[in-house]
Amino acid sequence: MHYYHFLTLFSLCNFLPSGYSHGRLLDPPMRASIWRFPEFNYANPPVNYDDDAFWCGSMQTLYNQNGGKCGVCGDNWADPPPRSQEDGGKFGKSIIVRNYTSGQTIPLTVELTGAHDGYFEFRLCARNSRSEPETEECYNKNLLVLSNGSTRLPATRRKGIYKTTARLPPGVTCSRCSIQWHYRTGNNWGDCNDGTSAVGCGNQEIFRGCSDVAIT
């Protein structure tokens, strides 16, 4: 009897996510969060109450099922593209939420509803047509530099609003650009690939979101 209960508890714990971080990109509003901003009501953005949970399916899904691969906008890699938050997916209606100019310093705002250390990065995929693929390679071409010269904004254990600014790459214009928020948490113990192990190394939760913008 006791043994049975122990087993049940043990199995339940295996199904619970280890960290429980959560978050969303609010400026520029990511595709799955546009519905939170009344100024975009005209475009009838799809509602998603779980817009703080684009974490590649789950930690389990990301590493055990998908070998560490995540959709560019935080969906389960195993979902058929375009995945829900990708352009053309359920939330990817190509609603341009900001107009920027090339080289401009832009505000970036993230809300964490659960916080577990780690850091944020922001990337720009500069497409001029929706038919150009929105890929990891496209986002990797422009890792945005934050105003203090770093590319990573550290997250802490604090929930709430995180604000920073980044400079858009000079000379890059695009009518169908998108900005990717990438949040790698840092509270799990893991292998650092150098013979040591520490908190923050190895497998961590990943959260992502993508926003449609235009840069002239």
Ligand SMILES: *[C@@H]1O[C@H](CO)[C@@H](O)[C@H](O)[C@H]1NC(C)=O
């Ligand atoms: C961006 O600029 C276009 C063209 O001028 C305009 O139609 C659109 O309303 C602007 N969008 C936003 C979010 O400011």
Ligand SMILES: *[C@@H]1O[C@H](CO)[C@@H](O)[C@H](O)[C@H]1NC(C)=O
């Ligand atoms: C930039 O600011 C963050 C805190 O917001 C800090 O952790 C980081 O070390 C800074 N980077 C540089 C290069 O000053």
